Amino acid sequence: MPVKIKNLKNLYPYDDVAEIYDLPFLELVFRAHSIHRLNQPLNKIQLCTLSNIKSGNCPEDCKYCPQSSRYNTEIEKYKLLHKDEVLKQALHAKENGATRFCMGAAWRDVPDNKDFDDILNIVSNVAALKMEVCCTLGMLTYEQAIRLKDAGLTAYNHNLDTSEEYYKEIITTRTYKDRLETIQNVSDAGIQVCCGGIVGLGEDRKDRIELIKTLANLSPQPESVPINALVTVKGTPLEGQKPIDSFEIVRSISTARIFIPKAKVRLSAGRLEMSEELQALCFLAGANSIFTGEKLLTTDNPSFSKDKELFQKLKLDAM
Ligand code: SAM
Ligand code: DTB
Ligand code: SF4
Numbered sequence: 001m002p003v004k005i006k007n008l009k010n011l012y013p014y015d016d017v018a019e020i021y022d023l024p025f026l027e028l029v030f031r032a033h034s035i036h037r038l039n040q041p042l043n044k045i046q047l048c049t050l051s052n053i054k055s056g057n058c059p060e061d062c063k064y065c066p067q068s069s070r071y072n073t074e075i076e077k078y079k080l081l082h083k084d085e086v087l088k089q090a091l092h093a094k095e096n097g098a099t100r101f102c103m104g105a106a107w108r109d110v111p112d113n114k115d116f117d118d119i120l121n122i123v124s125n126v127a128a129l130k131m132e133v134c135c136t137l138g139m140l141t142y143e144q145a146i147r148l149k150d151a152g153l154t155a156y157n158h159n160l161d162t163s164e165e166y167y168k169e170i171i172t173t174r175t176y177k178d179r180l181e182t183i184q185n186v187s188d189a190g191i192q193v194c195c196g197g198i199v200g201l202g203e204d205r206k207d208r209i210e211l212i213k214t215l216a217n218l219s220p221q222p223e224s225v226p227i228n229a230l231v232t233v234k235g236t237p238l239e240g241q242k243p244i245d246s247f248e249i250v251r252s253i254s255t256a257r258i259f260i261p262k263a264k265v266r267l268s269a270g271r272l273e274m275s276e277e278l279q280a281l282c283f284l285a286g287a288n289s290i291f292t293g294e295k296l297l298t299t300d301n302p303s304f305s306k307d308k309e310l311f312q313k314l315k316l317d318a319m
Helices: 014-021 025-039 083-095 114-127 142-151 164-170 176-188 205-217 246-259 276-284 304-314
Strands: 044-054 100-105 132-136 155-157 192-194 197-199 224-229 264-267 287-292
Touching (some): 014 025, 014 205, 014 246, 083 114, 142 176, 192 224, 224 246, 246 276, 276 287, 276 304
Parallel strands (some): 044 100, 044 287, 100 132, 132 155, 197 224
């Protein structure tokens, strides 16, 4: 039974999204780029930088994630970073052109303790650097969302990851409905929603279509939509997953661009494994945001200088 939830409408039925996703490839990319030109600034890409402010020991069992305590992965684990360290990272990101700073914590949900007070303090200090501030901290109540909003939070990232049906194969410790409820709390508090997913988890094409359908039917639609290509990490159940066909990534981005025309579509995890040509094709298809900086949360990402080179070659500007 699909979940019934206030912020989920049924404006875009599955068949409409599938019809677009399944178009001949060139037709799809052409349509996506045409919509892109009508709705987004041209040749401009938003640069966001991540900070893993609390790493590892997460009780959840997300099969892709190196930070789950259930899997034996080789990551650095630590408790909440000190404010000074986070602000140092935010300044470094700003100096390298990032306009959005996104802080991630390996939590199931946000604790109501000193850690949360510290995060509120960090959020207001990052906002004072005149950067957009985003957090991704797990499940959130409405009251917590209001406190984050008051501290100056711009956006909250909370991904649906895949279709409701396939979700159960990937995560068993929480439900799709839990995810939708947090997204509801975030938008009710007046915070921008950043919500997307992962491709390459072993899902079918219909799961990718379902995911984009659900994202498009969120009301309001998300302000940003991260599309992550699975980064396989040794020790996780998905370590041996074979890479997804690149054209499926481009199809996913194109379809997201067409159905969520006002959102920033973020080409997120997995760029290190992509050629420059594939990334350029993703930009043509409507991706207009990336994560910059040597690390995502625990895995590697292209360096600032490598991305600068790519931007010069493609004559792209930072937003
Ligand atoms: N714990 C919080 C949560 O789950 O919402 C926030 C951090 S979590 C690491 C943020 C997102 O990163 C996940 O929802 C997932 O979409 C993405 N992610 C995590 N590991 C990944 C991987 N190995 N490859 C691609 N994306 C990944
Ligand atoms: C999102 O959708 N992707 C980012 C961000 N939101 C938090 C995280 C990607 C994590 C990739 C695996 C890692 O580095 O641990
Ligand atoms: Fe925990 Fe988030 Fe990783 Fe899932 S994706 S294990 S909730 S840090």
